[in-house]
Amino acid sequence: MKISALIAGKRVETISPSASVHDLVNALNVHHVGALVVSPDGRKIEGIVSERDVVRAMPGKLDRLVGMHVRDLMTVDVVTCDTNATVAELMTIMTERRVRHIPVVDADKHLVSIISIGDVVKAHITELDDERKALSDYVNS
Numbered sequence: 001m002k003i004s005a006l007i008a009g010k011r012v013e014t015i016s017p018s019a020s021v022h023d024l025v026n027a028l029n030v031h032h033v034g035a036l037v038v039s040p041d042g043r044k045i046e047g048i049v050s051e052r053d054v055v056r057a058m059p060g061k062l063d064r065l066v067g068m069h070v071r072d073l074m075t076v077d078v079v080t081c082d083t084n085a086t087v088a089e090l091m092t093i094m095t096e097r098r099v100r101h102i103p104v105v106d107a108d109k110h111l112v113s114i115i116s117i118g119d120v121v122k123a124h125i126t127e128l129d130d131e132r133k134a135l136s137d138y139v140n141s
Contacts, residue, residue: 047074
């Protein structure tokens with residue numbers, strides 16, 4: 001299954017690199033997401049920031065966390081994919097790179113959407129269920 005089928009109508013939330021950690025935590029909560037793409041304009045990707053990044057910033061820095069910005073926490077080496085990537089490819093990338101969110105980009109590397117590990121697992125289960133049904137129908141016919 002191509003990723004293009006999974007992102008149809010899916011909105012991607014972004015945040016400015018200059019946003020405060022307070023704004024970041026509020027945005028993650030309001031949008032019920034685990035990661036935001038860091039972008040100054042909603043198209044150019046400068047990084048990605050997740051709940052995990054906030055937690056990793058806490059040890060030894062809790063007193064400074066309030067004064068920090070998204071740019072201080074974000075991952076700048078962002079793994080991306082295009083709309084032609086497959087669920088199987090993303091499963092491999094997410095496992096090997098240990099990432100849970102991958103922004104989807106167009107040919108110009110502009111942000112189109114985002115895929116989470118939950119999206120990938122759900123699609124994989126759907127694929128397996130479809131195969132099971134097809135095999136069952138074949139055996140029973």
